[in-house]
Amino acid sequence: xxxxxxxxxxxxxxxxLSPVMFGxxxxxxxxxxxxxxxxxxxxxxxxxxxxxxxxxxMTNETDQQGRxxxxxxxxxxxxxxxxxxxxxxxxxxxxVVKGELSLVGPRPLLMEYLPLYNREQARRHEVRPGITGxxxxxxRNALTWEEKFALDVWYVDHRSFWLDLRILWxxxxxxxxxxxxxxxxxxxxxxxxxxARKAMDE
Numbered sequence: 001x002x003x004x005x006x007x008x009x010x011x012x013x014x015x016x017l018s019p020v021m022f023g024x025x026x027x028x029x030x031x032x033x034x035x036x037x038x039x040x041x042x043x044x045x046x047x048x049x050x051x052x053x054x055x056x057x058m059t060n061e062t063d064q065q066g067r068x069x070x071x072x073x074x075x076x077x078x079x080x081x082x083x084x085x086x087x088x089x090x091x092x093x094x095x096v097v098k099g100e101l102s103l104v105g106p107r108p109l110l111m112e113y114l115p116l117y118n119r120e121q122a123r124r125h126e127v128r129p130g131i132t133g134x135x136x137x138x139x140r141n142a143l144t145w146e147e148k149f150a151l152d153v154w155y156v157d158h159r160s161f162w163l164d165l166r167i168l169w170x171x172x173x174x175x176x177x178x179x180x181x182x183x184x185x186x187x188x189x190x191x192x193x194x195x196a197r198k199a200m201d202e
Contacts, residue, residue, distance in 0.1 A: 001161055006103050010096035021090050024055055024082070031078050032056045037091055042108035045128045050100040052108055053091035057082050086175050092131050104164040105130025106152035109192070116194040117149075124152040127159060134163075137170040145192045 014021075028036040035056070042052040057079030061069045068074065075083075082088040095101040101108070108129035117124075135143060135151040143151070155163070 002102065002164065003099070005161070005164075006096050009103060010093045014093050014097070017090060017093075024087055024090070027078070028055050028082075031076065032059060041111050042129070043111055043114055043125060044100050044108060045125065047114055047125050049111060050095070050098075050108075052101075053094060055082060055088040055091060057088050086171075089131055096131065100128075102128040102130045104132055104167045106133050106155065107136060113192050116192060118195070120153060121149040121195075123156055124149060126156050132167060132171040134167060137167055137174065146195050 025036050038054045038056045039051045040054075041049045044050045057076070058071060058074035059076065061074050063069060079088075092101055096103060105127050106124040106129050114122075133152065134155040135148040138151055139147070
């Protein structure tokens, strides 16, 4: 039921939102140039890599040594607006159609985080990752990494069709009424470097 629901909803949204996505594509092309889509390898179900798609929200500015500047210095006001309303995530509907993402599930993080998870945290990959999830509607970037992973694992243990509908509704409310969302939720977080791995693995 979950996969069927994901496929139908994602396909319908792609059809309905295609004019909006084309407009956003044009705006991103004008402001950032090419490419307009940011693609990055992320771990999916069971940690299997897939290419995640998003609209670009940052420039490619570098320092004198040719290294990319920190994220907070490369994101633009327009990019921040895209993130605030989650419009940069719209291309991920194609990931859902392809079966790499679900509408609801733990957010796919970076490939280099895989060896840093303890045994419990790694359970977030027991389900297909999602565009939105239980952690996203309970604080997003305002949470610590440990709090996010605990919420992800809670979702894995309690997932159901009705819980997915609840999460989608809560996500829609946050997108439509971003003023009610804490400003901390839009912060750019530091990279995950591991947390108490030995204690929890033992």
